[in-house]
Structure formats: C-alpha cells, structure tokens
Amino acid sequence: MKRWQSSRHIATLAWVAVMIVLWESGAWFLQNVLHDNMQVQKLPYFHQVMSTFFTHFGSLFADAMLTLSRAATGFVCGAAAGIAVAIVMRFSRFIGEMIFPYLIVLRMLPVLALAPIIYSIVKSQDAARIVLAAFITFFPVAVNMYSGLKSVDRDKLDLIYSYAASKRETYCKLMIPSSLPDLFAGLKIAAPSAITAAILVEMFGADAGIGIKILNSLYYGASSALMFWASVLTAALLGIFGYAVIYFLEKMLMPWQKADGKEEAH
Amino acid sequence: MSTAYKLQIEDVSMVYRGQGGEDITALKNVNLNIRKSEFISLLGPSGCGKTTLLRLIADLLQPTSGKIAIGGLSPRAARKARQYGMVFQSPVLYEWRTIRENICLPLEIMNKTREERKNISDEMLEMVGLSKFAECYPFQLSGGMQQRVGIARALAINPEILLMDEPFSALDEFTRNKLQEDLLRIWSNTKKTVIFVTHNISEAIFLSDRVCVLTPHPGILSAVIDIDLPRPRVDDIRDTPEFAALLSKIRKCFAGMNE
C-alpha cells in the first residue's frame, strides 16, 4: 500500500519531469532551429519562466491570494446555487422540466457579454465579480449534481419511501450522499474554472490580481513575456490548488469509497 | 365486517410494460384478506410476482387494476402513517453509512433521540449477531451479514405491518432458525401484521398462520392454506407429522406446475 502510494508520487514527478524536458527542448527548437523571433512569446525557456517566477514570487503570491479569495467567494456561491438548483429540479419533476431548458439558455449566455448588464444591475464591482464567477462555476456543478440525483438506485429510493420520509430527509439522507461522487466530479471541474472566472472578471478592471499581471505583461510587449508566462503558471498552480482542495475534501467526506482507480490484476 | 381485516387486496392485477412495448402480466386478479396480527407467507416459484405484490402493498407500485386497503386506508396513507417496515430481497444498504448508521436510518427519520437510537441499534445488532461489525461499512460485510443488517433495520422501527421479501434466503440454517425464532418472538410480543415472502416451504409453514401459494405466468393466487399448528412454535415442530402433512400438501400445490 505504502509502496504503491510512493510509486504514484514518483509517476507524478516523472510526468512533470517529462513535461519540463519537452518544454525546454521545444523552446530550444524554436530559438535555434526555427530561429523564431517570437520564441519568447510562443514558448520561453522553462528555466527562465521559473527564474522570473521566483524573482517575483512575493508579488505573484500576493496577487494569487487576491485572485484566489475572489475565486473562492464566486466558487462557493456558484457551487451552492448549482447544488440548490439541481436539488430543486430533482425535487419537483415539474419545476425541473420547466426550468431546465431555460437553465441551458442562461448558461449559454456569454458571460463577457453579460458583464455590462450585470454591472448596471448590481452597480458594484465586488458584487459583479462574485456574480460573474459564480455564474461560471454554477453549470458544471448543477449538471453533474442533477445527473447524480437522477441516477439514485431505485431500491434505495424505495427503502426511504417506505418510511414515508419527508422530502427533506430523503434528500439529506439519500439523494445527496448518493450523488456526492457526481457532485465532486463537477466540483473538480468547477474549482479551476472558478479561478479562470476570477481572472476573467479582472479584465473589467481591478487594483491587483493575477489577471492584472497577465494584462499588464501582455500590454507592454515582449519585455514582459516572461512575466506573462510566470503569471499564467501561477494561475495554473492556483487551479491545481483548487482541484486539490476538492480532492481532499472528497477523500475526507467519503470514507466509504474504496480507494479509487484500484489496480487490476491482469 | 370489512374493517376486521387489516389488509384487503381486491382483484389486483399488475402489468409491466416490456422492452418491446409488450405487456408482462406479473399478477392477475389477486384477492386476499389479511387480519390484524396475522402472519402470512407468500410462497411461490421464482418470478411469480411475490415481490410485485409486496411492492403493491407498500405503495412502491400502483396496481394496473384492483384495489388495496390497509385497515381502511389506502397504501399511500398507510405508508405516510409509517405503518410499514420493509426488508428488501437484496440488502439495500446505503454504502456511505456504517452498519449501525444504516440501522439507525429509519430511527432518525422517525425522530428517535440519540439515546433511543443507540439502545435500539445495539439491541438489533446483538440480535442479528453483528455487534462486532457496528462501525464497519457495508462493503466489508459478507452477503449474509448484509442481509441481516437489512432485517435489523426493518425490525428496529417496530412497524405495524412488516413486509419481508425473502429475508433469510442468504442465511445458513442455524442463523436462519435463530432469526425465525426471534421474529416469532417479536411478532407475538408486538402483534404486528407480517407478510413474509419466501420460497422455502418449511419456513413458510413454521412461521405462518396462513400460507398463500402463488403460481406464475401470470401470477395467480392459487391456494391459501391455513397452518393450524400450535404456538409458540419451537424447532421440534418441524419433525411432527402435522408439519410433514402440510409440507406435502403445499408441495402438491406446485406439482405439475414445474414444467
């Protein structure tokens, strides 16, 4: 068991190592074989990005925390709304069928296009931020949760039905725990998206944040290209962090799940 | 007079829709009246509609035609009044709950206090011999152990009507005999109405006041046999000639049917 765990870590490290080697050789290839004058923008050397990353670590970290806090607020609101709506839709088949198509319509509205109108409705940058980030988080959570709620075993439903459990209890004790795996699959998609959303919202102006770093470094050209990549890297790390939080939450909340991806005995 | 019965099944038929849209008649014109505190067994070969009938009574299915009344109530009303305790044919445990938590599920729903839950679940775990496994999750239990959890869960709430679908089929003879006796003890103490599905004829005789024999395709209630053995019944009763007579009488109901 232990051995297996550590070999898994080694595999992750191997992946990272392979990616870095590929990255470095790609950059080298662009620079020295293709003589691409856009090499720095297209694919700067990984070690250069890392060196920028560590040189400006303090500043990147501060911005990352800012973006993370915005993302977290949006994520929590969006996920909560997603869960709630999925429950309401499953709760009443009627409501579900009535609002589901409109939910899709709503989701299809391009967020960036909606921003001006949201700004004119809520009139506060902070509130607009949360609404927009929540909007993006909402859908994967709602869809996954809804499909989980719809797949509950007939027998398990019959059991609690035979106790004439109230709807509330049916949801608390059966529907929700039984859809937790699906919900978590949705949350795993949504958590990194929430970071994306927070950064997206920074395009509407903010004092600081990873998005602002990305914007600045794009605006001022090649000299900031490394900073751009370092910021993108930071953003990706934030996303991984979000994913990891959900992953551990899942392991914590669902002890009955046997170790997933159990190895086959072929 | 009709109110003398706890359960009235009148001309009940159940037709499922098959894959190709064709009809599968699971039950046809079943009539049965069950008195309060009666112990009834439903006996019949595989696929004859026993589970279907139990599910109709429990309001988990609606009959295609006919009517079911539970002490004057509709199955729905009786269910809402929480008169039912049900043991399913498969254990139907919630995999996110430990064994104890599974047994406590209906107790929580019926708003028992934490202490009551603890006491009742302890008692039930003891009865089905799983005290040591209280904090295990279902996947850690053997098939028979899981089935016993299902039984413990149904008995925990002390319902007015106990619907049991082949509860002992996965159990060995000794465990089974012990639980049969436990069930009879509980039944005689609490005067529940029990509807017990089984395919084991001797089990049906040992437990029941009456045995209802169902024959398949479509499921028809072909005989209702009174079991006038004295109570309390103990294990030795199985070796009496009366018992043997009933056994062969019921066997005969099925004879010829099996081809």
Place this chain on the structure above:
Amino acid sequence: MSTAYKLQIEDVSMVYRGQGGEDITALKNVNLNIRKSEFISLLGPSGCGKTTLLRLIADLLQPTSGKIAIGGLSPRAARKARQYGMVFQSPVLYEWRTIRENICLPLEIMNKTREERKNISDEMLEMVGLSKFAECYPFQLSGGMQQRVGIARALAINPEILLMDEPFSALDEFTRNKLQEDLLRIWSNTKKTVIFVTHNISEAIFLSDRVCVLTPHPGILSAVIDIDLPRPRVDDIRDTPEFAALLSKIRKCFAGMNE
C-alpha cells in the same frame, strides 16, 4: 502424488484490514486438496469465509499467507488459462446488456462465433427457464430470475473449474431441484471440478462428493465429510436413512457453534 490433485490449498489465511485499521481474520490456516472432477461443497454459517475462500481460489484476492495451486498452476495462471467459471453471490449482471447478451458476454470474450453464441445462449436460457425473457434488461427481472441468469452465464462457457457462490439461494424448491439436477448432469457429462458454496446442508449432501464445513471467527476448516451416496442421485435419495444420517452428522459439526 501431489499432481493427482486438481486443487491444493495449503495453510491459507486471509486477513482483511478493518475500518479502524484493526485486522479481521476471515480465514485461518485452511488446508484442502481437491481431486479433478470432484464436486466439493463449502458449507458454513454466514460470515465464515466461504466467499473469501472462493475468491482466493479464483485469484480475485491474494491470501495473506499460504499457497494455492491449481493442477500445478498458480491461481493466476489458471485464471489466465480460463479454467474458471464463477457464479457470484449477487447476480452481477451488466445493466446495459439484455439477458441474452449477459449470457453471451463470456462467449464473446472467448471468441465464440455468433452462431455458437446463439445456440449456447438458447440452450442455457431454456435450462434456467428464461427463454421468454431473453431480450429483457436485468431490471425487468425478479431477484431469482437474475440469479438464474448468473448461473446460465457461468455454465455457458463450460469451464474446467466451476466456482459457485450460493447460486440457488434465491430460488424456490422446485426451480432449485431442477437446477441441481441439471448441474449434476452437466457435471457428470463434462467432468468439471466444482466448488459449490452453500449454507443449505441438504443441498450440500445431495450434490457433493465431499462437504467442507467451515466455522467462523476466524474461518477454520473444521471438518471434511465424505458423501458416499451412490450416483446418479435423484430426488428420492433425500428420503433415505443414509441421507438423514449425513444430515445429522453435519448438523452436529455446527452444534454448539451457534452461540
């Protein structure tokens, strides 16, 4: 001499890890040799480790200690050589396949032609009495019917070693008797080695060459009893005094254990 045995189980123990990290010993130092074409039953109360032993033989679990050999091969090698046919305690049907497709699954894996598949599945469906339900999906079948599909699926591939985990427990007496006879017929025709888990003593006697009695906590092989009843066995054999003697002999093995 050792090669005379099809299956050798040497000092096998199996320990599961419990929830709190504590150990659950399911099997302890089990020793058993099984000859080729022998029909062996594993008998024992719920939770004594019957399923565990079967899974160890089938290479679905690795023993904590001890060794299992199948005609000189490791369980893994035997499995890879496709010597096993297995009936699980629960039906384990794939819900996206119809009944026929479920039965054909191993046939597909073993690259039988379409026509062979059709013929074999027709024959198996006929045997378990489900021809009419060939095109149904599992959820449309009763519990016992599902279990019969699992049996049909295992017999379809005509494996060298048949591992059956309480295959008939959800079946009524008649269906059960019929399938028992079918199984014996197939066995005597094809000379398979059968390891049959059951908690039904009379079933074990009726079918087996030898009955292995397991006692629980931890699972220990406490007795191996030769069943020297003549073959072919027919239903009437159950009423012979020899049968009764074996029955009570085995019952005694369990006596006292049940408290």
Place this chain on the structure above:
Amino acid sequence: MLKRNNLANQLIALLFGLAVILFWQAGGFHVLLRLRPYQLPLPNEIFEAFIDNFDVMMVHTQYTMTEAVAGIFLGSGMGFLFAVFTAVVPRWGGGGLKLVTAINAIPMIAMAPIMNNWFGMDMGSKIAVVTMFTMAPMTINAYYGLTHLRPFALDLMISYAAEPSAVFWQLRLPNCLPHVFTAMKINTTVGLMAAIVSEFFVSHHGIGFELSTVLKLSQMSLGWAYIVDAAVCGILLYSIVSVVERYAIKWHASQR
C-alpha cells in the same frame, strides 16, 4: 400516462418562457432591476435586429459553430483517450490527470494570446482553445465512469481472464457512457463559451468577434440578438447530445 404528463409539462415550460418574454416586453425587467431602456433592449427590438442582420449573423454563427464543434470533438476525444490511459495504467495516468486539470486551470484569456501566436489568428487558434478547455471535463467524468464500477463487475471479467480490451469494451466503456454524456453536456457549453471568448482577442469572424464589438459600441439590440443566437446554438448542441444520450443509454437509471 407518463407521456401525456411530459407533454403537459413541456407546454407549461413553453408558456413559462412566453410569460417571461411578455413580462420583459412590457418593461417588467426594467422596472424590477431599475434599468434604463438603452441598457436592456426589448424583445421586439432584439427580434428586429435579428431580422435586419440575419445574413451577416448566420455567417458569423457558422464560423463559431465550426470552431466549437471541431474543438469539442478534438478536446473531448483527447480527454477521453486520456481518461482511458489513466484507467489502464493508473500509476502513470494519475500524474497526468493532475496535468490535464492544470490545463483546465489556465485562464482562457491567457490561453487565447498564446494560441494566437502558435496557430495564427484564424480558426486554428480558436479550435485549439476550445480543445484545451473541453479536455478536462471529459477526462474527469470519463475517468470516474471507467473506474467506478458496480461491486464485482470487474471481478466477473477478471474471472474470465478477459483481455484488457474486452474489459474496456464490454465493461468500462458502457459503464462510463452516462458520465461521458454528462461531460458532453458540460462541453457543449464550455466549448461554445471558449470559442466565443477566444474570438474576443485577435479575430475577424465569429459571434464573439461581433459581440465584443457591438456591445462596446452600445448597440444593445444587435448585441442581444447575438446573445440569443449564441444561446440557441448552445441549446442546439445540448439537444443533440441529449437525444443521442436517450438512445445510447436507454438502460440507465436516469433514462427510465
């Protein structure tokens, strides 16, 4: 009986939508949300803008849909293959799974300029963005479906010493189909969104290209016509997935 119920529900859903539109047309939203007429156009104005610009809109719509559909197929396909890889060799795939989710974490707006540099300013770069962002939802969902099997389902296969390919085709694949459809539903929206957002950068065609321009110029009616257009495209893609789902997994609990 169930059929008629469905129909009635759909009718009510339709009526609900109509009611919302009527409420909007009557200026209800403007009162409720305290909006000026120019901040939110009325349905009839949107409709007129739609009619007036129909031909141009269809050109842009086609462009964006092509990007989205191509990217969704590429991304979902790659994501699925990755999930398969991870399920087959969990030891190696596990680390890769983290990398795929890391890609999902890169903000679209940072990816668009990079992709423009790599693949030019035409469709290629937009398809690349869509591909990247539809990968993770598929990978995560498909991996879940490939590995979370019913108890003993895998044991059955193992007892047959089934080839890994048989385990895959006969067990893992059907078991994960419902999850693949969930992912495809998410991807229809993610994909369209990614296509539109990447057109907010260097571009010369597409709904996002038009939308970003038109809205900034305060041409709200036309902007909303494009918003409605995008929504219709999304629903179209979503409906296609739903219909395929209904036929592909009619055995699944969610379809009964």
Place this chain on the structure above:
Amino acid sequence: GCGGTKGTGDSAKGPAKVRVQLKWLPSAQFMGFYYAKEKGYYAAEGLDVELINGGPDLVSTNQVSVGAAEFGIANLYSVLPFIEKGHPVVEIGQIFQKSSFLLVSKKEKGINSPQDLAGKKVGAWLGSAEFPVYALLDKYGIDKDKDLTIVKQDNTMDALLNGSLDAASAHTYNEYLVLLKAGLRPEDINVIDLEQEGSGMLEDCLIVNSEWLAENKDIAVKFMRATMKGWAEACKDPEAATEIVWKYLDAASNNKEHQLNFAKEIAKLVAPSGANAAQMLYLDEAQIKATQDLALKYKVIKKVPDKVYDKQLWEEAAKSLQ
C-alpha cells in the same frame, strides 16, 4: 433615480467622495490624475477622489452612465453613441489635444502610403478605437468591408510581430514603443500618422454623469480645477510624474523606463503648446466638431446629439486658475 447621487457628500461633513473610472490599466496615460491625487490638489479642494482602474472589457462610459462612477475617461468618439442613445453622460474636458493614433507596419510589407493598405490584413481595436482607421480608409477610397480585411486586434502587438497582421493600430505612447522594444528599429517600421492624415479623432476626454452633475456642479468645478493642475504639473515634469504613477502600478509586471517614455509621449498629447494649468483639458469646439463629423460620416452615430459637451465647468475652472 439611477443617477449618481451616491458618492457625494456635504462639504460641511468632511471631504466629498468622488469616483473616477479610468478607461484602461493604470499607467502614465492617467498621470495627471495620479499627480493631482498624490500632491494633494484634490484634498485641497475638499475632495476625496477614488481612481478606479479599467480593463480591456470594461466600458468606462457605461460605468459613468450607470452611476458606478461620477467621472470617467473615454475616447470622445466612443462616447458619442452613448450620448446619442440617451445615456446621461456629457464631456466636460478634453485631455488629449490631438490624436495619438498610428497605423504601423513592418517595412517588408511595403505599406508606404495609405493606398497600400488595400488587400492587406489591418488590425483595429474594434469596439473601442476602429473609427479613426475607417476614416483614414474612407479618405483614400478604400472600402473597409471589401478592399481589405479588418481584423480585431488585441492588446498586444504580437500579431504584427509574427506577421499574421500586415498593419496594426498603435498609439504613439505605448504600442509604438513596444515595437521598438521588441527589437524593431524606427527605420524598420512604416508609420501612417492619422493626425497628419487629418483622420485623427479626439481620444481621451473627461466625462461626467450629467444627472449627478446637475446637483453637484460645485464639486465638479473643484474636481476640474485640481485635475487641470495635476495634468499641467505632470506634463512639466514627466520624470516626477512617472515616479508618482509608479506607486499605482504593479512593479513586477511593469517597467519604469517604459513608463517614462510613455509619460513623455502623453505629455506631448496633453500639452502640445506648453503646460499651463488653465489650458489643460481645453475643449476645442472645432476639433470636437471635426470628430463629430467623422463619427457621423462613418455611422458611429446617426445624428449629432444635442449636447455632447458642457464647456461651462472648464471655463469656471480655467478662470480661477488664471
């Protein structure tokens, strides 16, 4: 009441709060405001000014119109359609006195005069700054829909550098400098200067929510006065201004040398004829009319709105500054 009564305070009760919506990322482009705030000019007028950063997807005019800010910075030509549609905004000062707009191309593309743009891929900031380009094309009889491909340009110059664009829009103060920093020499770049071509349209101007203005004229005048002083001082000493701007920037993703060059270019646009506070933000009616005419011609607006600008505030402020 959706106007901007919020954010104002009775001067008796401490400083009046005023919000200014910048049109873009913080940079030397807004150095006059930072200067005035940092040097206490606003405080001296009894104002507490908050400068709100913009971004690529933010429409500053919209923010002012909905009351998220009282004042805003925007291109005059993009404000016009908002005013036409009835948004309660009005121009009260012109920050850039002339256009900074260039069309740049690499020498090897052979775009030596505007006529050569035909058949090329030309970048324009669609939605915010495309009209000067259209005006130029029109002047040379090039049909923007048929004779060339207009491509939506992002906030980088990568597309020009990697060759997927033949010509790109650029401001003197940033994009042109970015090209130089990317390694191009001035002689490698062909430049079409829209100001020289007579197609330049007025860019950064100061707008205000007119509903708020109606009740807060005195505050607006104070704000104007401090702002004009800020701009004058900043333009006089771009080095000092850059130091102040730097405090508002994210040091990690900015470059001080670039900001200084940036500031110097801005100074040329804001104070082309000397940095006299009373002449800052001057509203040149002829130039405004020229911009309106171009906007009308290229269908940015259907007709010239009644009231695009309000000169009264500037006059009051300028008077008190003399």
